[in-house]
Amino acid sequence: MFACGPLFQVNNSAEEKVLVNQGGTSSGKTYTIMQLLYDWAIRYPRFVITVIGESIPNLKKGAYRDAETIYALTPELEHYIKSWNRTERIIYFRNGSIIEFTSFETEQGAKNGKRDVAFFNEANGIIYQIYWQVARRTRHKVILDYNPTAEFWAHEKVIGKPNTRLIISDHRHNLWLTPEQHQEIEDIRLEDEELWKVYARGLTGKIEGLVYRKWRVVEEIPEGAKYIGTGLDFGFTNDPTGAVDVYEQDGELWWDELLYEPGLTNQDIGKRLDELGFSRRKELIADSSEPKSIEEIRRLGFRIEAAKKGPDSVNNGIDVLKRYWVNVTRRSTNLRKELSSYKWKVDRATGLATNEPIDKFNHLLDPARYVALNKLALVPTKKVKGRILKR
Secondary structure (H helix, E strand, O other), X not given: OOOOOHHHHHHHHOOOOEEEEEEOOOOOHHHHHHHHHHHHHHHOOOOEEEEEEOOHHHHHHOHHHHHHHHHHHOHHHHHOEEEEEOOOOEEEEOXXXXXXXXXXXXXXHHHOOOEEEEEEOXXXXXXXXXXXXXXXXXXXXXXXXXXOOOOOHHHHHOOXXXXXXXXXXXXXXXXXXXXXXXXXXXXXXXXXXXXXXXXXXXXXXXXXXXXXXOEEEEOOOOOOXXXXXXXEEOOOOOOOEEEEEEEEEOOEEEEEEEEEEOOOXXXXXXXXXXXXXXXXXXXXXXXXXXXHHHXXXXXXXXXXXXXXXXXXXXXXXXXXXXOOOEEEEOOOHHHHHHHOOOXXXXXXXXXXXXXXXXOOOOOOHHHHXXXXXXXXXXXXXXXXXXXXXXX
């Protein structure tokens, strides 16, 4: 029924109860696991399968979106699926099986219910206590997936334990990437060896020399925060179009991921912004190297201006942003990944960091920098009680 790669077969044939899928970028691990969950739901009547994410917004960008894509590309599934409750995010199968998508805010909430299969999507964003409560109430299989940017509880408390299998995958196991996409991932090695190990080989990393260190995760943009602007970076085939809202309150910045999607034309960008409820009165600040795209977005009725780039604008924008503590909303999954991966280039001869950042993992960080260049660069600051405040 499905066009499956080697990662499907490895997970499907594994006899261990706990399957830890550690993978590099574009290895196809989440998509493959969702194919497997569909297959199990069809093969085993009255199977209860629970897909758990850090939050519902994260799930909608990850495993739930892959489930929708697989359904759209596989007409045969209509024969097996009885209904799909999109409000509750539950897929009902004719044989009594279900696939439900949920998140747990607390350990107490994770104590409710039992299931046959639990899949922890992007497990490094989920606390161990929730994993433990769910896993002990799961009868058949427990599956985890994540990108190994750093060690977390899975390495200490799960991997290496009895009845557990570690499955490491990378882009070479994804048979549906183009040669250009494979090469782009391999080329990370030209930028940084450690990042190449993580993203091109799926090996656990310890990324040093990060550009941004003063950031934390928050639940929401605080009420009353001042809107500064929305940065926009154009992408297309391999690179996603990225947009991020920037707010300021009490001398700190607040970032919220708005858009992160490849393959968008300028018309598509306008449509996505409208679908997201983006106000035409809000101001977009975009990459000045694409004046044609800026003009096309403007003709769609949006307020948009070019970023004020100049000599050494990348470092200037970074310097401005580094004046502030940055608060990143929990739902900003891709933005958090970029902050955890964006680092200074390393001089291969000396092994020391340079003052030039890598040109990777910046599809949302560049838009934030555009806002900084246009709206924050001329704002003097001072420190008050450990914070950075405007004069």
